[in-house]
Amino acid sequence: MGQNITSPDWVVKVTGLTKSFGNQRALRGIDLEVRPGEFIVIFGPNGAGKSTLLNVLAGIINPSSGSILIGGRSLQDNAEEVRRQIGVVSHQTFLYGNLTAYENLEFYSRMYDVPRCEERIEEVAAIVGMTSRLHDRVSTFSRGMQQRISIARALLHKPAIMLLDEPETGLDQQAIAxxxxxxxxxxAEKRSIILTSHNLERGFELGERLLVLDKGKIVYEVFKKDLDLDGLKTAYQQSTRVSQ
Amino acid sequence: MNFWRKVIAITWKDALSEMRTREIIFSVLVFTLLVIVIFNFAFGTSQEVIVLVAPGSLWVTFAFAGVLSLNRAFIPEKEQGCLEGLMACPISREIIYVGKVVSSLLFMLIIEAIALPIFAFLFNLPMLSLQVITITVLTTVGFVAVGTLFSALAVNTKAREMVLPILFLPIVVPIIIGAVEASGLALAGESWASFSSWLGIIVAFDAIFLVASFLVFAFVVEE
Known part of the structure; x- marks a missing residue:
């Protein structure tokens, strides 16, 4: 189970990370450290490499080079152990439409070896406010409800790190709230969160540290306390324009 | 034990999903029965002709039914990014492969279990003998082992319905030839010894491609 990462300084340390798909270089030397409980927001235009970065951090795809340490362990060498510490919420829900919400959560509980999974499923369903719909098929849910079950899925194993890849896509304002x-x-206070987003206002509101990724490189990095929203907008425009 | 618990969880999830939609079993079964009936009419009532063409008809039917079934194997995993969801789980890629092989094998064996008695009835041949059943099961194992790997490869391509048979059928030609020859001898009432060499080829194919596909699967899904 998650939440047993004890490193005092950082929970994620990425050094010289690159990823290429054939001739196309999606990530070009990413260096990043994430402290325990920190909320990082990564902004960037389409094709900047945000999803690729999160997919690599989640252990879904392998990096071409560089190292990723999560909780002091190398992702490449201890992939299964490290993936146990991570929860992923994407714009895709990772849910099987023909199964009920309960069956989906039960399936993922087995994949993550969640102890007393029935209790935990009830618990996470209550957190996302979906207890009454647990035994309905996911395909009958609205996009917002599916995303709530997707969050329940990601919380099942109490991950120490949450990777959120544009989770607001296709959601209305109420569902986003x-x-x-x-x-x-x-x-959540103990959990480190890395969020990718197009939404500067929302990202600014949520994040403690803000990064701009463009063409596979981190082109701008700032702590929220050091600037306001207008400053972020200006910095975003300048940094993405400069790198073009 | 943990490996097999997770394999069973994947298989159970696929079986449950299939029970709800009956997408694979229903469409493949209709295809299989249609082909059997067409072959039955095409070859007439001469028992000599039927004995000659039955093994080929049987394996042409199962091969194309298999392609149809395997084409669907990874489609539910692509919808809503479920394959990525599985790959983010703390399980080895090999568990995903074995889980998908077991579910595809289960679906194929159910289709064959329904098709063989119908084939036996329409062609008046001993299709339900231990020999034919053994050949069918062993061939299906190899067929599904390779097919699952290529299905995972094809699912990311745009023309996946075309890509799978083009990539996959040339690889399984040896096992299909072995199955046709062994079934022909079994249906002609020959002893086990007469087709043991063909059976040996089928078993060797199963072993080689199960191990090779098991080892290669991680590269296919990650890259």
Whole structure:
């Protein structure tokens, strides 16, 4: 189970990370450190490499070079152990439409070896406010409800790190508010979060440290306390224009 | 034990999903029965002709039914990014491969279990003998082992319905030839010894391609 990462300084340390798909270089030397409980937001235009970066950090795809340490362990050498510490919420829900919400959560509980999974499923369903719909098929849910079950899926194993890849895509304002409420529940204060987003306002509101990724490189990095939203907008425009 | 618990969880999830939609079993079964009936009419009532063409008809039917079934194997995993969801889990890629092989094998064996008695009835041949059943099961194992790997490869391509048979059928030609020859001898009432060499080829194919596909699967899904 997650939340047993004890490194005092950082939970994620990425050094010289690159990823290429054939001749196309999606990530070009990413260096990043994430401290325990820190909320990092990564902005960037389409094709900047945000999803690729999160997919590599989640252990879904392998990097071409560089090292990733999560909780002091190398992702490349201890992939299964490290993936146990990570929860992923994407714009895709990772849910099987023909199964009920309960069956989906039960399936993922087995994959993550969640102890007393029935209790935990009830717990996470209550957190996302979906207890009454647990035994309905996911395909009958609205996009917002599917995303709430997707969050429940990601919280099942109490991950120490949450990777959120544009989780707001396709959600209305109410569903977005519910999404962030949910993510702040269930021990979120101990959890490190890396969020990718197009939405500068929302990202600025949520994040502690803000990064801009463009063409596979981190082109701008700042702590929220050091600038305001207008400053972020200007910095975003300048940094993405300069790198073009 | 943990490996097999997770394999069973993947298989159970696929079986449950299939029970709800009956997408694979229903469409493949209709295809299989249609082909059997067409072959039955095409070859007439001469038992000599039927004995000669039955093994080929049987394996042409199963091969194309298999392609149809395997084409669907990874489609539910692509919808809503479920394959990525599985790959983010703390399980080895090999568990995903074995889980998908077991579910595809299960679906194929169910289709064959329904098709063989119908084939036996329409062609008046001993299709339900231990010999034919053994050949069918062993061939299906090899067929599915390779097919699952290529299905994972093809699912990321745009023309996946075309890509799978083009990549996959040339690889399984040896096992299909072995199955046709062994079934022909079994249906002609020959002893086990007469087709043991063909059976040996089928078993060797199963072993080689199960191990090779098991080892290669991680590269296929990660790259």
């Amino acid at each position: 519910m999404l962030w409420e949910t993510l702040h529940a269930d021990g």
